[in-house]
Amino acid sequence: MIQISKIGNAIKMMLLIQSRGRMKCSELASELEVTERQIQKYKSDLEQAGIFITSKSGAYGGYEIDKENSITNINLCLEDISVLDMINEQLKHNNDIYKNEFDDIITKIKAVTTIKQDKTNMDYFSIQAQSNYDYKNEKQKIENIKFAYITKKKLKINYYSIKSGYSERIVHPYGLYNYKSDTYMVAYCENRNRFIDFKVCRIKDYYILEKHYKVDKSFNWKEYSQNSIGIYKDDEVTLELKIKHPFSVIIKEKVWADNQEIIEHEDESITFKATMRGYTEIKSWILSMGCNVYVIEPKKLKDDIRNEIEKIKQNY
Template sequence: MSQVGNAIKMYILLQARGKMKLSEIAKALEVDERQVRRYRDCLEQAGIYIEADRGKYGGYKLQNDNLMLGLNISKQEQYSLQLVEKYLTDSNHIAAKDISSLLAKINLISCKKEKEQIDFCNYMSKETISNINLDVERKKFLDIHAAVLSRNKIKMDYNSLNSGKYKRIVRPYHTLQYKQDLYVVGFCELKKEIRDFKISRIEDYEILDEKFPKDESFDPEKFMENCFGIYKGKEYNIKLKIMYPMSHIIKEKIWVKNQVITECEDNSIIFKAKMRGLEEIKTWILGMGSNVIVLEPSEIIEEVKNEIKEMKKLYMCNDMS
């Protein structure tokens, strides 16, 4: 990796772990200690200052008062950042506090007065809020993302909805967000395959010293290709007839990149797409109620029919209590 790339990785590692010994940074970046000192010099030239504590418990750590200078931020950029801050705060995102702190620093550097900022009190974001401890999940995510960058294995207690709680050793490849939830994608040594792990379901974890080689065959875009949500599995050629007004709602969004929508004279649409993720596909179709007919494939038609039968049983019971 280039000197700039390793310097940025060093900054992220220090941000996630707080303090690291020179030898630990060198090991994580796979360079010698002299090179780590050069990265420190490069970061300080960019205005990111790193303290070096001596002694048995010493190490490198970031100063708390790092300020970004000379950003030349436009009003439009600052207003957009305010909008992002409001969105993250309303959705209870783990990055909300950090973005608020960043915005305060930018306002200070840019000498922006309160009256020069747009009032977003009349703007809100309506999202499903994750029921999590933000501070705990933020630290967990930063630790895991640092392990992705340094290619350190993670030992975790993971509570799976399907198989229950198990100890796993995971080689973390990638992090992603879906519907306000954070995930780590990695090779599970227990199941011997690449899997998604919802970070909030990781009950305990340890970043191991053991490293793993980069998997050159892993491509996150290919891994998620044609997935409806984050679910994988068999790929289906979906064909739906969707009636108005649901047809108008569906055509307003790109559900998968390969979708093809044909508009009909009666304001209905024919929706075609290749999709993976049976459970999420079913949930999506059932959510349209009587405004949709599954035309193809027969397997999805039967899945939807069976789900409706099971739902009907619940409401046909004499005792609804």
């Protein structure tokens, strides 16, 4: 009998039919060591998942997969499977909330494809700090946020802000995104009268209210996040930096803003120009480059960086 980890007898039944061709209900029950009634249940489970099983009567009859109407006819190639594997490994190493669910989905996709898979694929993962919270509670919180969004019901949340501590907010959910292994909710905040990025793990308590909210049709995801260096959406700044090698190479490898301009110099340094949002994170970004960066403009940013360095020096 074919053994596949993390999937049930329904998938095993499908694999048997796929590998051996048409099989009678009694033959399947014998192979899986279950009753014929249970085979009927597995058939129903598979159909709910989009894998349809047809039956033919007679001496040479039995169950077979309906390839015309099933998701088994999705025409995946080896490169597609490889990409799915890479994403799956990245989710595992990021300790993503939905890593187990995605792993199960990939297992099922592999089970219904006839592609011979290469066992020597190169490992793919990302290296970064993992989130430190109860994943079961966070997953439930996210599911409730999704429900509030689908039903367009307002959320009442008790949210912890690093600047102001805990406060109650009435918010209208608009979407979720992942940033540095943490999940954020973009929502319109009635208290602040603007859109805010809320870190989901900092929502202590929440209630789905019976009051509905009207979607602001002018909200645009691309415009909302455009030219923001991170999650901060505070002051916009027109930036000009002189960046030395080797950081000049690292900066050239990414698009930090749609309007960025990079001028290369003979000494392998660059001049970086851009108009960007997120003044708070821009400062952190520049400080992370240490002595390899010089702020040309604006003067306020140059002064703020100098003051921050002085504060750091006082700690040593």
